[in-house]
Amino acid sequence: MQLSLGPTQAQLDSCVTCGLCLPHCPTFRLTGDETASPRGRLTAMGAIAEGAVAADEVYARMLSFCLQCRACEAACPSLVPFGQMMEGARARLARERPTTTGRIRRLLVGKLLNLKWLLALVTSGVGLVQRLGIMRLLPRRMRLARGLRRQRVFPHSAVGVHDVAPAVPAGSVALLAGCVMDQWFPAVHDATRGVLSMAGYKVDSPETQRCCGALAAHEGAERDAARMAERNVTALQGYDYIVSDAAGCSAHLKDYGHWAEGGGSVAARTRDITEFVAELIDTGRLPEVDGDGGEVAIHDPCHLRHAQRIVDAPRKIVRAAGHTPVEIDPDGLCCGAAGLYMVYEPDTAEALGERKREQVEMAGPTTVVSANPGCEIQLRAHLGKGYRVLHPIELYWEALNR
Amino acid sequence: MTVLKAELARLAKGMFADPIPAAPSVELTVAPAQVEDAAAILRFASKVGLRVLFWGGGTHQGIGNAVAPDIVMTTHRLDKIVDWQAEDLTIVVEAGVTVSDLEAQLQQRGQTAVLPESPAGATVGGLVAAGLSGWRRLRYGPTRDRILEVVLATGDGRVVRGGGPLVKNVTGYDLPRLATGSLGSLGLIARLCLKLWPLAADRGMVEVADPQMALRTAYRPLAVIETTERSVAYLAGTRAELEAQAARLGGRLVAGHRWPEPLAGPREFVLRVPAGEIGWFVDEMRVNEWAFQAAHGVGEVRLVVDRGDDEQLARLREEAENLGGALVAYSSPEDGVFDPWGAAPESADLQRRVKAAFDPAGVANPGILPGGI
Amino acid sequence: MALVDDLRSTLGSDRVRSHPLELIVYDKDAGVTRGEVLAAALPETTQEVAACVRIAAAHGVPVVARGAGTGLAGGSVPAEPALLIVLTRLNQIWEVDEVARTAWVGAGVLNLDLSRATEHLGLHYAPDPSSQAACTVGGNVATNAGGPHCLAEGTTVAHILGVEFVTSDGDVVLLGGKAPDPPGLDLRAVVVGSEGTLGVVTKVLVKLTENPPAVRTLLLTFDSIQAAAATVSGVIAAGIVPAALEMMDQPMVVAVEGFIKAGLPVEAAAVLLAELVGLEEGAAAEAAVVERIATAAGATSVRVAADESERAVLWKARKNAFGAVAQAAPDYYLHDTVVPRTKLVEVMTQIYEIGERNNIRMLNVFHAGDGNLHPLVAYDRREPGMSEKVRAAAEEMVRISVAAGGSLTGEHGVGLEKRDLMGLVFEDVDLDAQARLRDAFDPNGRMNPGKVLPAGARCFDFDLMAGQDGGSS
Incomplete structure (x- = not known):
């Protein structure tokens, strides 16, 4: 499949520079600076495409400062495909102006994330560090480790798991295990499998699947991203549905049409676990459980709310679990995690994380649900000990097993 | 000198008017019927340095520093209703049209210019120049928000138009609002376009115990006025709305509006303070046993005092100014005891320059504004 | 370059933008015109704004203030190379007075944020331009912005009680205030809608309106x-x-x-x-x-x-x-004329006729209740001759609006775009008076020069001493 590099002229033309995206951009809200806004970034991309100025480190910085939360996209009345444009611009910049840091980052997200043994090793390391209580010795950029769940020293993976099919299965589901999701959040996968089995689905997690390639795509490692997409198109064929319980992954699978031959079919069959389960609750195939109605704060991951426009589903699941959903942010501004952004841009991530903490504290509940692993890590790191942060599907699974 | 006098006489031909008894005595009183004629006089006045005092109905000449004029220019011949676009809710009038005539005409078609309730003879131009708003300000906003267009004969004798006869317009600097309250310091306000409002179907009043509470319980009343005797919420709308408002206020609905009678006394003042601070000042009025009328939600208190209350007045002015407000004299500025305005505004320097842009020779109501501008 | 150095030493280097790419990002607003920006400064306080104005003056450089850049008339696009003062960081809500129903806010506070911040008190900020989620209160003050709900409530000026104002000399003065009708000339009203040509507004005292x-x-x-x-x-x-x-x-x-x-x-x-x-x-x-x-x-x-x-x-x-x-075409051009409401049918018919005759794609969305039209032409500027055709058609729409007793702009401001059309609604003597008013605030012509008034607005033939021939007598 022919990948187009950089934003296309047609994409650039689709912005009329009205500025309605500005208030939805977390980096613009923090800085007030047009160069840190979606419109500013698009203008810069246009200037580079026209050749008005050369792509240099200032341009690179403008691109890398973006969280790729795609909140601007949801707000855009002209339907500018900002996420794709940013991915394209980063890929083009990586090709035309390669830097060492860029190469390392792309190596990490394009190659290393697929090395399961390496991830397992890191996970064991984290598990050990957590048990030894030496977290505070980690360098600043690694502080996000504060937000990790307690990890196993001997990690387990969902890849290759084939759950027993019900007598008359409602359909077949491929669970996208993911990379860090698989290693660091096994309990979420357990809950997902449990809930889907209960609803009568046969759940597999095919052996040949790879990381979805979202992080590679965001980082401009377009060839790696394409390769992963191609592999997954093959690995995921034949299933009625493809379900992911990480919003970043489900959002990217829905973009597969741009990444691989046959990707459109994956995109059409992909559901985020929250939308899938919410629909099953709606149709009565999954029950609503009585509970104490305890309040649960809803954190909307950007790739759920903005990229996939899924807003009601997590709230519905929380209610079905017998809880009362509580809003924390009318704009759904990014928490600052944004994939690896929190590692590359610790200051901005920190500022946004603190904002989010204030919002959660204002809202009241001490349980917070988030349907994406990155956000969960960030929330836990910022909220500290008094808070419980988990995936809405875990909350629901807990309720079902009460 | 004789040459100049002769020239002035030639210019003023056809404009001569009888001296106005209440006005300072001058050699020449003119009553132009055209804005261009007014401009010609002002141009000449600027050239030779003659001071001109503008005169409408003479009902509010007590406001501001006293002007010692050489010429009095009255607007009683600028008395035409030029263009009433009833279906667009706008009207163009000349400055000398009286408020009572205008409102009476408008009322026939169920409209109002929301001009202040004023004594007989008060002119539209005069009230706008004085920047006065009536009791209904709480609901409809100040008069200056309804001045859509102004034609000025500037101090240096130009005929300048600003704004436009449209309900919404941001073309150019806002001369209509600048002219409102300028007290003739820029020149003569000769013609105005006013924004009109449809009159409500019905009117009513409810006596209330706590005026501040009434502001919060009634939905956008026309006014909540506290006087020495009582507090009243003034309402307008359909009969059903009035009854609903009265129910909210928990009081008995009385049909129609009776505005407080104008206060009369040896010295009249208007106190203007932030609306939330009015309570303290009203208490002061009561302690001093001064007659007052307080517009709650607006922050304006009209009051009359006797001579000899200077100490209390000074205290009141100081408190008001500390809060960014003012105590402004509305009558007998010549009694000399009290500056009519109080402290000069911090923008005095800019104000002086703005006046000079219209009246470089300083002949139009010179010195009338705070700081002698 | 000394201007940038002086700015950096005052604001710190992270709040001054001067790289060519950054300047391109700052050289336009939501309209179509581009300008030349020498540097973009992001001050955080009134004192820093005043310092920027003084630095620009010392270098003989004009100043253009900018909010969120959602204007449609080029008000914040420099007409000549200028220092851009970006006010988005003055985004604090300083005080909300529930009893008086007022609030003091920084010029960079977003319009909608202000209404959100006062919602729990049952109050809102009435002017609601379509860009209200994105535009700043300071920008609203500069253009005297409108919005759908200005029909009953009036445009921005009716909701601004006072402003903290940095003069062209870099002094700070308060115009207007919390008490009604402060003594003296109402300079507040002149500053509202002056599009940054008189000075820079850094803080705004707004009136809040009760929710119905x-x-x-x-x-x-x-x-x-x-x-x-x-x-x-x-x-x-x-x-x-x-x-x-x-x-x-x-x-x-x-x-x-x-x-x-x-x-x-x-x-x-x-x-x-x-x-x-x-x-x-x-x-x-x-x-x-x-x-x-x-x-x-x-x-x-x-x-x-x-x-x-x-x-x-x-x-x-x-x-x-x-x-x-943008779903219709990559570029758009729109006007903001006002006509008497009695002329709506007549003018709209003519506007459609112009669109048809020129074979251009036109979309209309406007504040019908106050006769404020926004005929909008969607086009592609790369199509040969298209931009000229669109501008010509748009100008014809303005002319028929004015001929019907209307005006150039109801809420977007004059800016660059309609500057040269001012002669359609004002006589030379009117424009000259406006120019003098402007000079009273900014004698050296440093504040957003080239905006609002057309070149040659100052008519020296009207000079007083030239005698009586200057006007009709």
Whole structure:
């Protein structure tokens, strides 16, 4: 499949520079600076495409400062495909102006994330560090480790798991295990499998699947991203549905049409676990459980709310679990995690994380649900000990097993 | 000198008017019927340095520093209703049209210019120049928000138009609002376009115990006025709305509006303070046993005092100014005891320059504004 | 370059933008014109703004203030190379006075954030330009911005009680204030709408408006523009001033529906959005009258928003209209004329005729209730001769509006775009007076030069000493 590099002229033309995206951009809200806004970034991309100025480190910085939360996209009345444009611009910049840091980052997200043994090793390391209580010795950029769940020293993976099919299965589901999701959040996968089995689905997690390639795509490692997409198109064929319980992954699978031959079919069959389960609750195939109605704060991951426009589903699941959903942010501004952004841009991530903490504290509940692993890590790191942060599907699974 | 006098006489031909008894005595009183004629006089006045005092109905000449004029220019011949676009809710009038005539005409078609309730003879131009708003300000906003267009004969004798006869317009600097309250310091306000409002179907009043509470319980009343005797919420709308408002206020609905009678006394003042601070000042009025009328939600208190209350007045002015407000004299500025305005505004320097842009020779109501501008 | 060095030493290097790419990002607003920016400064306090003004003066460089850059008339696009002072970081809400219903806010506070911050008190900030989610209060002050709800409440100037103002010399003065009618000339009113040509507003004292107890929002459809326009005139003539009365034509409804997917009536030739507010008794009665007038004028359907969320969707549709235009073509050009409401039908007919004759794609969405038109032309500037054709057609629309007794701009401001059309509505002597007023504030012509007034607005032939021939006598 022919990948187009950089934003296309047609994409650039689709912005009329009205500025309605500005208030939805977390980096613009923090800085007030047009160069840190979606419109500013698009203008810069246009200037580079026209050749008005050369792509240099200032341009690179403008691109890398973006969280790729795609909140601007949801707000855009002209339907500018900002996420794709940013991915394209980063890929083009990586090709035309390669830097060492860029190469390392792309190596990490394009190659290393697929090395399961390496991830397992890191996970064991984290598990050990957590048990030894030496977290505070980690360098600043690694502080996000504060937000990790307690990890196993001997990690387990969902890849290759084939759950027993019900007598008359409602359909077949491929669970996208993911990379860090698989290693660091096994309990979420357990809950997902449990809930889907209960609803009568046969759940597999095919052996040949790879990381979805979202992080590679965001980082401009377009060839790696394409390769992963191609592999997954093959690995995921034949299933009625493809379900992911990480919003970043489900959002990217829905973009597969741009990444691989046959990707459109994956995109059409992909559901985020929250939308899938919410629909099953709606149709009565999954029950609503009585509970104490305890309040649960809803954190909307950007790739759920903005990229996939899924807003009601997590709230519905929380209610079905017998809880009362509580809003924390009318704009759904990014928490600052944004994939690896929190590692590359610790200051901005920190500022946004603190904002989010204030919002959660204002809202009241001490349980917070988030349907994406990155956000969960960030929330836990910022909220500290008094808070419980988990995936809405875990909350629901807990309720079902009460 | 004789040459100049002769020239002035030639210019003023056809404009001569009888001296106005209440006005300072001058050699020449003119009553132009055209804005261009007014401009010609002002141009000449600027050239030779003659001071001109503008005169409408003479009902509010007590406001501001006293002007010692050489010429009095009255607007009683600028008395035409030029263009009433009833279906667009706008009207163009000349400055000398009286408020009572205008409102009476408008009322026939169920409209109002929301001009202040004023004594007989008060002119539209005069009230706008004085920047006065009536009791209904709480609901409809100040008069200056309804001045859509102004034609000025500037101090240096130009005929300048600003704004436009449209309900919404941001073309150019806002001369209509600048002219409102300028007290003739820029020149003569000769013609105005006013924004009109449809009159409500019905009117009513409810006596209330706590005026501040009434502001919060009634939905956008026309006014909540506290006087020495009582507090009243003034309402307008359909009969059903009035009854609903009265129910909210928990009081008995009385049909129609009776505005407080104008206060009369040896010295009249208007106190203007932030609306939330009015309570303290009203208490002061009561302690001093001064007659007052307080517009709650607006922050304006009209009051009359006797001579000899200077100490209390000074205290009141100081408190008001500390809060960014003012105590402004509305009558007998010549009694000399009290500056009519109080402290000069911090923008005095800019104000002086703005006046000079219209009246470089300083002949139009010179010195009338705070700081002698 | 010394200007940038001086700025950096005052603000720190992270709040000064001077790289060529950054300057390109800052060289336009939401309109079509580009300008030349020498540097963009991001001060955080009034004192820093004053310092920037003084630094610019020391270097003989003009100053242009900018908010969020959502203006449509080029008000914040430099007409000559200038220092851009970006006020977005002055975004603090300093004080909300619940009793007096006022708030002191930084110029960089977003319009909608202000309403959100006062919602729990049952108050809101009334002017609601379509860009209200993105635009700043300071920018609203500069353009005297309007919005749908300015029909009953008036444009920005009616809601600004005072401003903290940095003069062209870099001094700071308070104009207006919390008490009504401060003594002296109302310079506050002159500064509102002056598009940064008199000085820089850093802090704003706004009036807050009580939320109405009842709201009725009606969506009326028509099979002709004329029928919709006649309804507007009919409502005003019937003595009803709705809170808002907005019109959208079919091409615009189609574009917005593409974004909002709210089941808007895409088949109707024209749509009116009417909002009546007040006590339950009043809003309901007025809504009934509006419905009756519309039906008499030939309305094909009436939909009443059932709840707050449906109302929110209707308003979201209206307020995203301009932005949705890119679905039709990559560029747009629009005007902002005002006509007497009695002339709506006549002028709209002529405007469509101009569009047809020039074979250009036109979409209309506007504040019908106060006669404020926004004929918008969607085009592609790369098509040869297109930009010229569009501008010529747009100018013709302005001319017919003015000929009908109208004006150049109702809310967007004059800026660069309509500067040279000022002569259509004002005589030389009027423009000269405005130029003198401007000089009183900015004698050295350093504040946003080249805006609002056309070149040559100062007519020295009117010089007083030239004698009586200067005017008619």
